[in-house]
Amino acid sequence: MSAQMKKALAVFTIIIIVLGWAITIWGAGPIPSIKDKIKLGLDIEGGVYVVMEAKTNATGDNLKKLMEQTQAVIEQRVNQMGLSEPIVTIEGQKRIRIELPGAEDADEAIKQIGKTAQLQFFLADGTKVLDGGMVKDAGIESDKQNGGYAVSLKFDKDGTEAFAQATQKALSGSVQSTIKGVDSRAIAIVLDNKIISAPVVNSVIQNGQAIITGGTGGFPQEEATNLSALIRGGSLPVALQEVNTSTQSATIGYNAFEMSVIAGIIAIGLIIFIMLAFYGIMGLAANIALLLYVILVLWSMGLMGTVLTLPGIGGFILSVGMAVDANVIIFTRIREEIAAGKSVRVAVHSGFRRALNTIIDSHCTTIIASIVLYQLGTGPVRGFAITLLLGIIASLFTATVVTQLFLTLSSESKHWSAKKYYGMNEDNTPKHYIKKQFYFIKYRKVYYIIAACVIITGLIVGGIRGYNYGIDFTGGTMMQINMEKQVNLNNVDKSLQAVGIKASELVYAGKDNSEIIIKTMSSLDNADRNKVIAQFNKDFGITEKNVLTVEQFGPSVGKDLRTNAVKAVIISCIAMLIYINFRFEWRFGVAAIAGVLHDVLTVIALYGIFHVTINNPFIAGILTVLGYSMNDTIVIFDRIRENLGIMKKNKLEELIDYSINETLGRSIMTSSTVLVVMIPLFILASNSIREFMLPLFVGVVVGTMSSIFMCSPIYYELCNLSGNAKNKGKKYKK
Template identity: 90%
Template sequence: MSAQMKKALAVFTIIIIVLGWAITIWGAGPVPAIKDKIKLGLDIEGGVYVVMEAKTDATGDNLRKLMEQTQAVIEQRVNQMGLSEPIVTIEGQKRIRVELPGADDADEAIKQIGRTAQLQFFLADGTKVLDGSMVKDAGITTDKENGGYAVSLEFNKAGTEAFAQATQKAMSGAVQPQMEGVNARAIAIVLDNQIISAPVVNSVIQNGQAIITGGTGGFPQDEATNLSALIRGGSLPVALEEVNTSTQSATIGYNAFEESVIAGIIAIFLILFIMLAFYGIMGVAADIALLLYVILVLWAMGLMGTVLTLPGIGGFIISVGMAVDANVIIFTRIREEIATGKTVRVAVHSGFRRALNTIIDSHCTTIIASIVLYQLGTGPVKGFAITLLLGIIASLFTATLVTQLFLTLTSESKRWSAKKYYGMNEDNTPKHYIKKQFHFIKHRKIYYIVAACIILSGLIVGGIRGYNYGIDFTGGTMMQFNMEKQVDLSKVESSLKTVGIDASELIYSGANNSEIIIKTTASLDNADRNKVITQFNKDFGITEKNVVSVEQFGPSVGKDLRANAVKAVVISCIAMLIYINFRFEWKFGVAAIAGVLHDVLTVIALYGMFHVTINNPFIAGVLTVLGYSTNDTIVIFDRIRENLGIMKKKQLEELIDYSINETLGRSIMTSSTVLIVLIPMFILASNSIREFMLPLFIGVIVGTLSSIFMCSPIYYELAKGSDGSKYKGKKSKKSY
C-alpha cells in the first residue's frame, strides 16, 4: 500500500471515529443514539423475569417440539400484555425464561404465563365447534398450488366428526358473520381469545385432515411454523412450574446503571492516560484504536439486539482492559526489534509480524472460555459472556489493523520516527527496563509450597465451616423492601414467623437503613410471598409498591447451577488443552491446565477462608479468570517456544528464566491495567457488579502469579523429565 493510501485511510479512520462517537452520543437523523438502540436488562430498566419448568417426561425430539410449542404460546400471550419488548427463550432442556421489562407484578405475570392454553374453533357467527383437545397434530407442508408453505391439521375421532359438521355448516351459506373480520364461510382459530387464523372453507372435510393455505404465494416458512406451533400448543398443553423469579424496581436498577457507566468512563480514561504515559507515540496509536474499539463493541451489541445488563457492563469494561494486552505485546516486540539495531520503520513491520501469532493464541483461549460461559450460563451471565466475547474479537481487529496503520505512518515520518518516541535511547537501549534477571526456576519449589499451603488451608477451612453459598446455588428466596424508615429487625422476624416463614438472614440496606433484605433457604412461591406483603402491610403499613426486588430460586435451579459450573470448567479445560496441544505441544498444554486448576482452586480456597458468598456471578468471574490466566500463560509459552528454536546452546532452566524475564514487563503492565480498570468498577458500581468484580480481582492477581511461578516451572518439570521439547534445535515457525 502506498504512503498516500495509508494517509488517506488514516484520515478516513479518524473521521469514522469522530462521526461514530457523535452518532453514538447524540444520534443522527434516522439513526438513534446508542442509549436508545441498546436494550436494557431488567436489572437496569426494572421488570419481572420468570423461569418456568415443564413438568413432562418427554425426551429427545418430542421434548424439543413440546418446548417450542410452549414457547410459541407464551410469546403470543405476553405480546398481549402491552409490555415493551418481552423476551421468551428456551433455557436448557425443560425451562422457559420470560423477561417482562416494565412489569411490576410478578404474581399476575406468572398467572398469565403459566395458565394452560385455550385453543378453540369458531364459526363466523361465534358458535364454538371444537377445541384444542380435539387437534391430534399440526405441521407445515409445501403449498403446491400457491407456492410457499401451508399448515396441515389432523383431528382425533371426536374432532373429525365435529370439524366435518362445522365445514358443512360453513359451506351451507346459512352462517351470519358476527366476528369482526371473519368471512361467513371461514372457521376462526382462536388462542386465548385472540384470532390467530381464519381460513375460508372450500369444501366439506370429512377425513379429519385439513390444509390452511396462505393465498397466492403461500405462507412464509417462519409464519407457517409459528402458526402450526400455536395450534399444536393448544392441543398439547404442558404444566409449568415456577422455579426462578425476580422482580426488580427500575429505580435501584437505573441508579446502579449510572454508577456503572461513570465507573466505565473513568476506567477508559485511565487506560488512555496510561498508554500515553508509558508508550508515547505508540500509546497515541493504541488510544485511537481503543476509541474505535469502544464504538465497534457498542454498535455490535445494538445491532445484534444484545440485552445490556449490569454484569454485561462489567464484561465490557473488563474486555477494554484486556484489549490493552494486544497492544502491549506489539509494543514490546517493536522495542525488542529496535534493541537489535533495526530502524524504527523495520522494527514496526517485524514487530507486528512477530506479535501476531502470540496475540491470536492468547486471545483464542479467552474466546473459548467466553463461548463455554455463554452456552452454560443463564440470564445476566450470558450477557456478561457475549459482551466479553464481542470485546475480544473487536480488540483483535483494532490492535492488528488500526494500531498497525498509525504506527506504520509514524515510523515512516521524518518527524515521528525518532527512537525516543518509542521508549528507546539512540544507542538502542530501553529508557526504562528491569535490569535484574530473576531466577524463577531455581526457586520454583518455594512457590509450590506457598500455593499448596494457601489452597489446602482454604479448602480445609471452607470444608469444616461450610462454604457461603448464595440462594442461587442452594435454592431459596431473597426479598428487598423499602420500609421508608429504619425498623427493628426483631419485629420483622416476628412478622415473618406469623406467616410461618423463617428467615436465614435479615440485614439492613439503603440510605439510613430504610431498606431490609430478607433471605430464606426455603423457596417461596407466589402465595407465600404475597402473605409476607400482606402481613407487612398490617404491621408496617407498606404495600407491594415498597417491594424493591425479589429473587426466587427453586432447588432444581441451584442443583443445575452447581452442575453447570463444574461442567463449564471441565469443558473449558479440555477445549484449551486441545487448542494448546494443536498450536504448541502436549507439555505446554498440561502445564497451562495445571495453572488453570491452581487458579480456580486458589480462588475457591480464598472464598472458603474468608466466607465470601459463592453465587452465579462467581461462576462467570472464575471462568473469565480461567481465560485471562491462560491468555497470560500463552504469551510466556510463546516466547519459550521461540527461544527453544534460536537459543540452542542455553540450558533449559536458563532459557525459561530468560523467556519469563523478557515478558515480565508485559505481564506486569497488562495485569496492572486490568486491575486499574477493576478498581473504579469495584468502588462505584452496585453490589451485583462487585459480585462479578471480586473473583476477577482475585483471579487476575492469582493468574498472573501462576503464569510466571507455576505454569513455566511445571513445563520445565515435564520437559526435563522427558526428551526435552520438540522445538529444541528447530527454528521457530514463520513468525520468528
C-alpha cells in the same frame, strides 16, 4: 500500500471515529443514539422475569417439539400484555425464560404465563364446535396451488366428526356472522380469546385432515410455522411450574446503570492516560484504536439485539482492559527490535509480525472460555459472556489493523520516528529498564509450598465450616424492600415468623438503612411472597410498590448451576488443552492446564477462608479467570518456544528464566491495567457488578502469579521427567 493511501486511510479512520462517537452519543437523523438502540436488561430498565419448568416426562425430539409449542403459545400470550419487547427463550431442556420489561406485578405475570392454553374453534356466529384437545397434530407443507406454505391439521376421532359437522354447517349458508371481520363461511381458530386464524371453508371435510392456505402467494414460512406451533400448543398443553422469578425496580437498576457508565468512563480515561504515559507515540496509536474499539463493540451489541445487563457492562469494561494486552505485546516487540539495532520503521514492521502469533494464541484461549460460558450460562452470565467475546474479537481487529496503521505512519515520519518517542535512547537502550534478572526456576519449590498451603488450608476450612453458597446455588428467595425508614430487624423477623417463613439472612441496605434485604434458603412461591407483603402491610404499612427486587431460585436451578459450573471448567480445560497441543506441544498444554487448575483451586480456597458468597456471578468470574490466566501463560510460553530455537546452547532453566524476564514487564503492565479498570467498577458500581468483579480481581492476581511461578516451572519439571532438560531446539515445535 503507498504512503499517500496510508495517510488517506488514517484520515478516514479519524473521521469515522469522530462521526461514530457523535452518532453514538447524540444520533443522526433516522439513526438513533446508542442508548436508544441497545436493549436494556431488566436489572437496568426494571420489570419481571420468570423461569418456568415444564412438568413432563417427554424426552428427545418429542420434548423439543413440546417446548417449542409452549414457547409459541407463551409468546402469543405475553405479546397481548402490551409490554415493551418481551423476550421468551427456551433455557436448557425443560425450562422457558420469560423477560417482561416494564411489568410491575410478578403475581399477575406468572398467572398469565402459567395458565394452560385454551384453543377453540368457532363458527362465525360464535358457536363453539371443538377445542384444542381434539387436534391431533399441526404442521406446515408447501402450497403447490398458491405458492409459499400452508398449514395442515389433523384431528382425532371426536375432532374428525365435530369438524365435519362444522364445515357442513358453514357451507350451508345458515350461519350469520356476528364476529367482526370473520366471513360467514369461516371457522375461527381462537387462542386465549384471540383469533389467530379464520380460514373460509371451501368444502365439507370428513377425513379429519384440513389445509389452511394463505391465499395468493401462500403463507411465508415463518408465519406458517408460528401458526402451526400455536395450534399444536393448544392441543398439547404442558403444565408449567415457577422455578425462578425476579422483579427488579427500574429506579435501582437505572441508578446502578448510571454509576456503571461513570465507572466505565473513568476506567477508559485511566487506560488512555496510562498508555500515553508509558508508551508515548505508541500509546497514542493504541488510544485511537481504543476509541474505535468502544464504538465497534457498542454498535455490534446494538445491531445484534444483545440485551445489555449490569454484568454485561462489567464484561465490556473488563474486555477493554484485556484489549490493552494486544497493544502491550506489540509495543514490547517493537522495543526489542529497536534494541537489536533496527531502525524504527523496520522495528515497527517486524515487531507487528513477531507479535501476531502471540496475540492470536493468547486471545483464542479467552475466546474459548467465553464461548463455553455463553453455552452453559443463563441470563446475566450470558450477557457477560457475549460482551466479553465481542470485546476480544474487536480488540484483535483494532490492535492488529488500526494500531499498526498509525504506528507505520509515525515510523515513516521524519519527526515522529525519533527513538525517544518509542521509549528508547539513541544508543538503542530502553529508557526504563529493570536490569535485575529474577531466577524463577531456582526457587520454584518455594512457590509450590506456598500454593499448596493456601489451597489445602482453604479447602479444609471450607470443608469443615462449609462454603457460603448463595441462594442461586442452594435455591431460595431474596427480597429487597423499601421500608421508608429504618426498622428493627428483630421486628421484621417476627413478621416473617408470623407467616411461617424463616429468614436465613436479614440485612440493611439503601440510604439511611431504609431498605432491608431478606434471604431465605427455602424457595418461596408466589403465594408465600404475597403473604409476606400482606403481613408487612399490616405491621409496617408498606405495599407491593415498596418491593424493589425479588429473586427466586428453585432447588433444581441451584443444582443445575453447580453442575454447569463443573461442566464449564472441564470443557474449557479440554478445549484449551487441545488448542495448546495443536499450537505448541503436549508439555506446554499439560503445564498450562495445571496452572488453570491451580488458579481455580486457589480462588475456591480463598472463598473458603474468607467465607465469601459463592453465587451465579462466581461461575462467570471463574471462567474468565481461566481465559485470562491462560492468556498470560500463552504469552510466556510463546516466548519460551521462540527462544528454544534461538538459545540452543543455554540450559533449559536459564532459557525459561530469560523468557519470563523478557515478558515480565508486559505481564505486570497488562495485569495492572486490568486491575485499574476494575477499581472504579468495584467502588462505584452496584452489588451485582461487584459480585462479578471480586472473583475476577482475585483471579487476575492469582492468574498472573501462576503463569510466572507455576506454569513455567511445571513445564520445566515435565521436560526433566521426559529427559529433555537440556535445550535441544530441534525437538520442539516451532
